Amino acid sequence: xxxxxxxxxxxxxxxxxxxxxxxxxxxxxxxxxxxxxxxxxxxxxxxxxxxxxxxxxxxxxxxxxxxxxxxxxxxxxxxxxxxxxxxxxxxxxxxxxxxxxxxxxxxxxxxxxxxxxxxxxxxxxxxxxxxxxxxxxxxx
Amino acid sequence: xxxxxxxxxxxxxxxxxxxxxxxxxxxxxxxxxxxxxxxxxxxxxxxxxxxxxxxxxxxxxxxxxxxxxxxxxxxxxxxxxxxxxxxxxxxxxxxxxxxxxxxxxxxxxxxxxxxxxxxxxxxxxxxxxxxxxxxxxxxx
Numbered sequence: 001x002x003x004x005x006x007x008x009x010x011x012x013x014x015x016x017x018x019x020x021x022x023x024x025x026x027x028x029x030x031x032x033x034x035x036x037x038x039x040x041x042x043x044x045x046x047x048x049x050x051x052x053x054x055x056x057x058x059x060x061x062x063x064x065x066x067x068x069x070x071x072x073x074x075x076x077x078x079x080x081x082x083x084x085x086x087x088x089x090x091x092x093x094x095x096x097x098x099x100x101x102x103x104x105x106x107x108x109x110x111x112x113x114x115x116x117x118x119x120x121x122x123x124x125x126x127x128x129x130x131x132x133x134x135x136x137x138x139x140x
Numbered sequence: 141x142x143x144x145x146x147x148x149x150x151x152x153x154x155x156x157x158x159x160x161x162x163x164x165x166x167x168x169x170x171x172x173x174x175x176x177x178x179x180x181x182x183x184x185x186x187x188x189x190x191x192x193x194x195x196x197x198x199x200x201x202x203x204x205x206x207x208x209x210x211x212x213x214x215x216x217x218x219x220x221x222x223x224x225x226x227x228x229x230x231x232x233x234x235x236x237x238x239x240x241x242x243x244x245x246x247x248x249x250x251x252x253x254x255x256x257x258x259x260x261x262x263x264x265x266x267x268x269x270x271x272x273x274x275x276x277x278x279x280x
Contacts, residue, residue, distance in 0.1 A: 040239050041262045071243060073213040073222050082213050082222035084243050084255070099180050101241035101257040103211060103224050115224070117241040121261035122181045 004078030008106050012074075012081045015104070015111065016067030019087075022059040028052045032110040039116045064090035080105055094130030098123050144218030148246050152214075152221045155244070155251065156207030159227075162199040168192045172250040179256045204230035220245055234270030238263050 011030060018026035031037075031048045038044035045051055059065065066088040074081045081104040089096045100118035104111050127134045151170060158166035171177075171188045178184035185191055199205065206228040214221045221244040229236045240258035244251050267274045 041259050071220055071222060073215055073220070075213055080211055080213070082211060082224065082241070084222065084241075084257075099257070101222070101224075101243065103241065117224075117239070117257040118259070119181050119257075119261070120259050 002076050002078070005074045005076050006078075007109070008074040008078035008081050008104075009072055011106060011109065011111070012072065012083060012104050013069065016069065016085075019059075019067050020065050022062065022065055024052055024056045024059055027055060027059075030111055031114070032107065032112045035110075035112055035114065037114045039118070039120065042120070058089075061091075062089050063092055064088075066090070078106060089127075091130065091132065094132075096123065096126040096130065096132075098126070142216050142218070145214045145216050146218075147249070148214040148218035148221050148244075149212055151246060151249065151251065152212065152223060152244050153209065156209065156225075159199075159207050160205050162202065162205055164192055164196045164199055167195060167199075170251055171254070172247065172252045175250075175252055175254065177254045179258070179260065182260070198229075201231075202229050203232055204228075206230070218246060229267075231270065231272065234272075236263065236266040236270065236272075238266070 015027065015030050018030065028048050028051060031051060033048050035048055035051060036044050036046055037051050045054055068086045068088070069083055070086065071084040072081065083102045085100055085102065087098050087100060098118055100116050102114065102116040105113035124134050155167065155170050158170065168188050168191060171191060173188050174186070175188055175191060176184050176186055177191050185194055208226045208228070209223055210226065211224040212221065223242045225240055225242065227238050227240060238258055240256050242254065242256040245253035264274050
């Protein structure tokens with residue numbers, strides 16, 4: 001495995017750890033200033049600060065957050081990382097586990113693009129089932 | 141790149157070509173007899189023949205089918221291939237382009253598991269917009 005490839009995978013794994021730490025500063029520190037984040041097919045969010053505004057209320061609302069990686073692979077140049085995961089949003093009164101795949105584009109040690117693919121309808125129904133209205137930071 | 145890795149990626153690219161050829165025999169020939177196919181979060185389909193029954197009506201209904209790979213990576217052992225794609229279902233009166241990610245598990249040169257992640261609600265709405273009721277082979 002090349003060093004660049006390993007560095008890219010390590011960055012994405014650390015990004016998941018920052019989510020689990022519910023630390024918005026640590027999350028956005030791994031994003032480029034002009035990052036493009038999209039939960040397909042919802043329109044994208046442009047820029048590190050816009051991502052910070054989206055994620056902060058949700059990281060504060062959740063009691064525990066998990067990113068469980070089922071698969072992670074990168075190209076040899078370390079420019080792209082593809083993942084299969086189950087992300088868990090755990091609250092006092094219940095939890096939502098969302099199966100998804102995500103892709104990360106990387107340059108100069110930062111994430112420049114980040115796209116997630118999941119069934120958003122299922123996610124919203126699961127959140128509603130535990131009395132949560134998914135905020136704009138989760139489903140925009 | 142290892143031979144096993146390249147073989148795995150080539151298999152998945154050929155699988156896309158079989159879809160584009162709208163050839164159910166060619167598609168299922170790349171699946172193991174006990175393949176598990178799932179369009180997350182819909183329950184999985186078990187077995188090659190069950191997959192054949194699901195896909196055949198849809199491959200016949202569509203005038204043209206495209207699998208455009210935006211990204212494809214495999215592990216060095218060639219056991220797993222992760223993809224980001226746009227799949228297009230093209231009919232006389234319109235088309236639906238579905239952005240998705242898919243993961244393929246491979247053993248002995250055949251696909252043993254195949255999971256797709258997309259927003260199924262958006263896909264159904266797009267199909268309805270061109271007067272198509274998505275069949276069980278597309279959204280089960």
